Amino acid sequence: MNSRQTQAKILRIFRKIHRTTGAMLFIFFFFIAVTGILLGWKNNSNELIIPKNQQGTSVELSEWLPIDSLHKNACKILQDSIAPNISLELDRIDIRKNKGIVKFVFEKHNWEVQLDGATGDLLNLGKRYSDFIEDLHDGTILDTWFNTSTKPFKLIYTSIMGIALLLFTITGFWLWYGPKRLKKQRKRNT
Known part of the structure; x- marks a missing residue:
């Protein structure tokens, strides 16, 4: 051949x-x-896939509330806003120091609660479809x-x-x- x-x-x-x-x-x-x-x-989906990161009041960690206080606040907001019996199993906590925010992402349903790190105020509550897509x-x-x-x-x-x-x-x-x-x-x- x-x-x-x-x-x-x-x-x-x-x-x-x-x-x-x-x-x-x-x-x-x-x-x-x-x-x-x-x-x-x-990140360019007009919040259809992932909630937009908001801006908190302080980027100084020394001015922030303790993580456990922020977590309790996020859980309360989630239960009050979505359903009283919703799972509070946490997937992760995403701290964005440069934005002054803390994001609590929940495991079973992919809800995200964004809080101001210094005040604990709700900045955004949204569904993270990106986690399911990933x-x-x-x-x-x-x-x-x-x-x-x-x-x-x-x-x-x-x-x-x-x-x-x-x-x-x-x-x-x-x-x-x-x-x-x-x-x-x-x-x-x-």
Whole structure:
């Protein structure tokens, strides 16, 4: 088998790998693409995806209320504003010193309470759809549904999708470059 035939055979194999992998993982690439676009636009979505950060009255931490007082206030606001029996399980506390705010993000329902760090006043109460979108994007949603602690679904999903993207990049490049190389070789041989 000569060099040109070998290259043509490799090109056919790469085309088959590219096509098969694309067909098998289409829905996953679709989800990654759509959620990636949404996450890229989250701060420019007019608060449809994530609440806008407000500005507090002081950026001096020494003037701020203690975190436990702010947390109690956030929980009270959430219960008074949304539902008295809403879960108060906290996902994280996000301190934005340069903005003078503290954000309390709740685990089960993705509500966010933004408080002025110095006064404890409510600055914003909003739903964080970005957390759900991020969980879809990286596969964490399956670990949440199946209540896994080591996040095996996220690890498997991101590994498969990362390897597939690498495979697409390599085979896609070769599908573009291979015919050019064959054409150039054919011109040299004539």
